[in-house]
Amino acid sequence: MKYVVRLAGLSDLLSKIFRGGVFMEIINLQKQREKIKRATYNIEEIAKLLGVSYKLASKLVHSKGFPKIQIGRRILVPKDLFWDWLKTNPEIKI
Structure with missing residues (x-):
């Protein structure tokens, strides 16, 4: 029972x-x-969007003038600033 x-x-x-x-x-x-939609990309997403390796995308993100937000070791790229930067810098060499 x-x-x-x-x-x-x-x-x-x-x-x-x-x-x-x-x-x-x-x-x-x-x-x-x-x-909730994310307003940022991470380095891996930047690499996929550009069709390059993670290492090359990391170099790009760390280059002078690239829009990024760094929180501790984490690096985030605002989506709107990324596309604006890409339009104004079509021929960048790393």
Whole structure:
């Protein structure tokens, strides 16, 4: 009989979770993450966009005048500034 009571307690808990409690909050958080669009590229993404190696993209990002944000060791490139920079510097040599 105790075994049946425990299962009933578990099913009550699961039904509360799936009815709208915690489960709905998790879904809402996932939807919020989908809505947030990143405003930056990382070096790997820059390399893929330009069709070059990671090493060459890293050299480009570290070159003088390239728009970047450095937070600790992490380097981020604002998307709009990257495309503006690319338009104004079509023939850069590294």
